[in-house]
Amino acid sequence: MYFFLFDLSLSGTCFSTSISSRMIVADLLKKTTLSFSECMIHVFLTHYFGSLEIFILILMDFYHSVATCKSLCYTTKMSYQVCGSLVAVAWVGSCVHSSAQIFLTLSLLFCGPNVIDHYFCDFQPLLKLTCTDTYVVNLLLVSNSEAMCIVSFVMVMFSYVIILHSLRNHSAEGIRKAFCNCISHIIVVIVFFGPYIFI
Template sequence: MQQNKSVSEFIFLGLTQDPMKQKMVFLIAFIFYTGTVVGNLLIIVTIKFSRALGSPMYFFLFYLSFADTCFSTSIVPRLIVDSLSTDKVISYSECMTQVFALHFFGSMEIFVLILMAFDRYVAICKPLRYTTLMRRQVCIILIILAWIGSFIHSITQIFLALKLPFCGPNLIDHYCCDLQPLLKLACMDTYLINLQLVSNSGVICSSGFVLLMISYFIILHSLRNHSAEGRRKALSTCTSHIFVVILFFGPTIFIYTRPPTTFSMDKMVAVFYTIGTPFLNPLIYTLRNAEVKNAMRKLWSIKTTTDIK
């Protein structure tokens, strides 16, 4: 596709222009990113090597942690470097790559959250059919479909981005490349493209959130027929999932389901789902999950014993 553009690079304005605040951004982003990578990799390794975590719920949690790690890596390292740099320059091709990665792993997270909700629904509402409906082959097929869906969504976003002509200015009022800030720089009427954006990203976010809330409502409603211990365990798991869903979908719905208007708070809202959620997910899924914590302790004790020998 031939590009009608004269801009070969963009300049991020970042979260702030104040030198002291930029140092704070560096410190906070570095801490959150380090926690995100370490926490999610710890979950990935634990699920990979622990026999006790072989259920479909942990199979999907493995891919959620993977998506979180890649999603955060596509954005935060650049923010960390830019917070210490005076020239926050990104080339056109790098910008398009970031748009693709942002939407690919972001939509992957949405699809995996939906699969995790479906897994809990079957486990709690259809327990006698659980082993049949959620057998290993079915879980693998569902994850493959999630990868395909994420790829189709990201390709659509890139197609929209490549249609935008840029002839200056090239200042992106954000800390990462996404279609919303890029629409402001395009040398064309972007109403139709924004409409396509809302019908794509907006529909995925909104429909995903509604679907998840309905599924968890059905799950919680069905718990009245379970034992007290069963209700406690199911409530603990579902509460963690609902918290993650609200934390991730609230900001994304705010960003992707509105007319082509920007607000001063947009960048701070984006921080919640690009930096906050990937950092909190491993904390939520380990601190509130006894099975994961016990599996981590066993793996650590085995590793320590092996090192001593």
């Protein structure tokens, strides 16, 4: 669990840094312009670390499921190699997600005044700068992000239903221990996914 918490903290720190560093540079240097390549790097990093957080929250949920439902097999199913492989898959999956978003954006033709009224780049303001019809690209960008978020949230909530179902025959002490192990993760998932799904 500490390995997953470390990765979650690292991805959260990188996510915050990728957004706040651009804002601090713009404020201190009074440099409000970005090149197109800087903008694409910034978009890639924010989506990369944001999706990495989602994937690591799913891995933590998987960890809780194995620890609660298959406690006798826990040490064999959640070895260091398995945990390392799962985190590596999360990093690669985040890269694939962010690359798909960037490639969709790079396929657009930009023209006219290239001015965004934000301190950082994001897809929706970028789509307003294009000369072409962005309906399909916008639909693909939004569905990519939202589908990943909603499917992840449903997976996490479904696994907690399975955990609660598996605890029905346990003692009150066992249920209390499992609940104490899972409650902080449930709160983080709701706080993280709730606003994201709403947006």
